[in-house]
Amino acid sequence: TMFVNKKHFTSAIVGALVALSIIALVLSLVRIEDVTLPPTVKYGMVFDAGSSHTSLFVYEWDSDKENDTGVVSQNLSCDVQGQGISSYANDPAKAGDSLRECLNKAMKVVPAGKQRDVPAYLGATAGMRLLREQNSSAADQVLAEVTKTMQEYPVAFKGAQILTGEEEGAYGWITINYLLDSFTKYSPKAHMWVRPEAANIFGALDLGGASTQISFMPESSVMNWNETSKFTLYGYNYNIYTHSYLCYGQNEMLKRLAKELIAVRGELGVDHPCYPKDYNETISLSSFRTSPCTNQSDPRLILGDRNVTLEGRGNASGCLAAIKKLFNFSACGQRQDCTFDGVYQPPVRGQFIAFSAFYYNFKFLNLTKGQSLATVRETIEHFCTRSWENVRSPQWKRLPKYCANANYILTLLLDAYKFNETSWNNIFFRMKAGSADVGWTLGYMLNLTNMIPAEPPTRVKGHVPSLWAAAITFIILTLALGFAALLLLLWV
Ligand SMILES: *[C@@H]1O[C@H](CO)[C@@H](O)[C@H](O)[C@H]1NC(C)=O
Ligand SMILES: *[C@@H]1O[C@H](CO)[C@@H](O)[C@H](O)[C@H]1NC(C)=O
Ligand SMILES: *[C@@H]1O[C@H](CO)[C@@H](O)[C@H](O)[C@H]1NC(C)=O
Numbered sequence: 001t002m003f004v005n006k007k008h009f010t011s012a013i014v015g016a017l018v019a020l021s022i023i024a025l026v027l028s029l030v031r032i033e034d035v036t037l038p039p040t041v042k043y044g045m046v047f048d049a050g051s052s053h054t055s056l057f058v059y060e061w062d063s064d065k066e067n068d069t070g071v072v073s074q075n076l077s078c079d080v081q082g083q084g085i086s087s088y089a090n091d092p093a094k095a096g097d098s099l100r101e102c103l104n105k106a107m108k109v110v111p112a113g114k115q116r117d118v119p120a121y122l123g124a125t126a127g128m129r130l131l132r133e134q135n136s137s138a139a140d141q142v143l144a145e146v147t148k149t150m151q152e153y154p155v156a157f158k159g160a161q162i163l164t165g166e167e168e169g170a171y172g173w174i175t176i177n178y179l180l181d182s183f184t185k186y187s188p189k190a191h192m193w194v195r196p197e198a199a200n201i202f203g204a205l206d207l208g209g210a211s212t213q214i215s216f217m218p219e220s221s222v223m224n225w226n227e228t229s230k231f232t233l234y235g236y237n238y239n240i241y242t243h244s245y246l247c248y249g250q251n252e253m254l255k256r257l258a259k260e261l262i263a264v265r266g267e268l269g270v271d272h273p274c275y276p277k278d279y280n281e282t283i284s285l286s287s288f289r290t291s292p293c294t295n296q297s298d299p300r301l302i303l304g305d306r307n308v309t310l311e312g313r314g315n316a317s318g319c320l321a322a323i324k325k326l327f328n329f330s331a332c333g334q335r336q337d338c339t340f341d342g343v344y345q346p347p348v349r350g351q352f353i354a355f356s357a358f359y360y361n362f363k364f365l366n367l368t369k370g371q372s373l374a375t376v377r378e379t380i381e382h383f384c385t386r387s388w389e390n391v392r393s394p395q396w397k398r399l400p401k402y403c404a405n406a407n408y409i410l411t412l413l414l415d416a417y418k419f420n421e422t423s424w425n426n427i428f429f430r431m432k433a434g435s436a437d438v439g440w441t442l443g444y445m446l447n448l449t450n451m452i453p454a455e456p457p458t459r460v461k462g463h464v465p466s467l468w469a470a471a472i473t474f475i476i477l478t479l480a481l482g483f484a485a486l487l488l489l490l491w492v
């Protein structure tokens with residue numbers, strides 16, 4: 001009876017061990033299955049309401065990776081027809097209507113079942129900042145109308161607001177470094193997340209129609225702490241210098257340039273050194289009154305309704321000289337940590353991505369291939385003095401502006417921001433990074449949806465260390481139990 005009992009006892013133990021090992025195996029498979037379940041796709045949309053035009057961006061990402069860097073991609077970009085929303089100050093309902101075409105397009109790319117979960121934002125920049133300065137109730141009405149339109153669509157509308165210049169700069173900086181994956185670095189050797197090297201963090205240079213922004217991570221020893229913003233992203237602190245210059249976007253700059261040239265001469269016909277020979281532009285002095293950048297009274301000029309003809313002279317050196325007069329460099333004295341108008345800026349550091357109008361102007365001039373500063377200067381000078389036979393035909397509409405824009409960009413980067421022959425080579429003129437357009441919109445959405453955690457990521461892209469470790473533990477346990485059962489059987 002002892003033998004029978006012992007045999008029954010061991011069979012029971014073997015049975016239990018086999019059952020346990022089967023359970024363990026099933027559990028480990030289930031956990032692996034968890035990780036490989038198809039993720040669901042999420043969407044978000046942001047309108048970039050700039051001073052001269054509005055664009056809509058639709059982004060998408062896998063829900064199970066949303067806290068990782070670089071996983072959001074751009075599904076759609078749509079250019080709104082017509083002018084920027086601030087141009088509808090006298091007819092605000094039209095600002096709302098202008099958005100419909102792009103909203104309809106977006107509804108076609110987001111599956112109907114997911115539309116109600118799509119966070120939808122509208123961010124307005126310098127054009128609306130200027131309108132608010134000039135007529136704040138008109139600015140409020142425009143925002144109310146675009147809100148009304150967006151609320152008619154079955155999306156999760158989260159607000160229409162005017163960004164500050166510093167927010168615009170910071171979100172551009174976040175967008176670039178998110179897309180270029182520079183925030184998080186996992187060291188497989190050390191099995192840990194390591195602080196990204198400062199040299200791998202990119203600065204951001206943004207040029208719009210009404211303002212321009214510079215954002216970068218300065219050397220901490222030269223930092224003026226009052227002028228930096230502090231962010232905690234993926235477990236690390238970043239102290240970012242960012243400054244936005246209102247009225248230094250390219251369109252406001254061109255208007256200020258025209259006003260200055262007219263004020264100096266005070267005549268009805270005025271030479272414009274930046275416009276091509278054989279090109280005339282008629283401008284009404286009343287147009288200067290529509291923007292706070294040009295509506296200040298000037299003792300040399302009465303802003304009546306007079307029309308003035310600007311006559312192109314195609315004078316490269318004259319153009320550069322006239323543009324430099326738009327900056328007050330003397331307000332900085334001998335200070336090196338100063339751009340113009342007495343604005344503080346630490347020395348530029350590291351690599352920069354120059355996007356929006358920096359890119360478009362240089363692209364037109366074929367200057368986005370990393371040419372040396374000497375080549376860039378020569379190309380611009382040659383372009384400015386070139387004569388254009390078809391300058392008045394409609395497809396050349398923007399051509400007369402490129403000389404002024406290019407010289408403006410050079411002055412801003414070299415004389416104001418103080419890039420030199422060496423650091424010039426650290427500026428990359430880009431429109432896209434990976435699949436997405438570079439701008440402030442992605443960084444804005446990431447921040448407002450809390451998709452950039454303050455803590456380091458919990459997983460390496462593609463697989464999850466903790467779950468894999470658990471699965472492997474289970475498998476080893478299964479094998480050990482099976483082996484023990486086998487030994488017991490043999491022993492009996
Ligand atoms: C992302 O992070 C937030 C807050 O840190 C957390 O609540 C959420 O579960 C995370 N999502 C994923 C998919 O890891
Ligand atoms: C430009 O205007 C000037 C004077 O107003 C005139 O003499 C000249 O012919 C015009 N040039 C062109 C190309 O229209
Ligand atoms: C200025 O020119 C516009 C069209 O170019 C014309 O309608 C307007 O009457 C002119 N203004 C004056 C004061 O001459």
Ligand SMILES: *[C@@H]1O[C@H](CO)[C@@H](O)[C@H](O)[C@H]1NC(C)=O
Pocket residue numbers: 273315316317318319321
């Ligand atoms: C170009 O402009 C500069 C500065 O205004 C002037 O000194 C020079 O004479 C101009 N050159 C030509 C060819 O008009």
Ligand SMILES: *[C@@H]1O[C@H](CO)[C@@H](O)[C@H](O)[C@H]1NC(C)=O
Pocket residue numbers: 328330331342
């Ligand atoms: C430049 O700035 C200085 C100091 O703020 C000021 O005195 C000077 O008038 C400014 N110059 C111009 C042309 O505005």
Ligand SMILES: *[C@@H]1O[C@H](CO)[C@@H](O)[C@H](O)[C@H]1NC(C)=O
Pocket residue numbers: 347348349418419420421422423
């Ligand atoms: C260029 O500027 C950088 C700092 O922005 C500085 O370290 C470097 O010495 C400068 N180079 C030259 C040639 O002036």
Ligand SMILES: *[C@@H]1O[C@H](CO)[C@@H](O)[C@H](O)[C@H]1NC(C)=O
Pocket residue numbers: 364365366383
């Ligand atoms: C840029 O390059 C293209 C192709 O090489 C050429 O057709 C175009 O004229 C160039 N643009 C300028 C402004 O030189």
Ligand SMILES: *[C@@H]1O[C@H](CO)[C@@H](O)[C@H](O)[C@H]1NC(C)=O
Pocket residue numbers: 167170171231447448
């Ligand atoms: C992002 O949002 C948080 C609040 O969630 C805010 O404290 C932070 O300043 C924002 N970041 C930027 C760059 O504005």
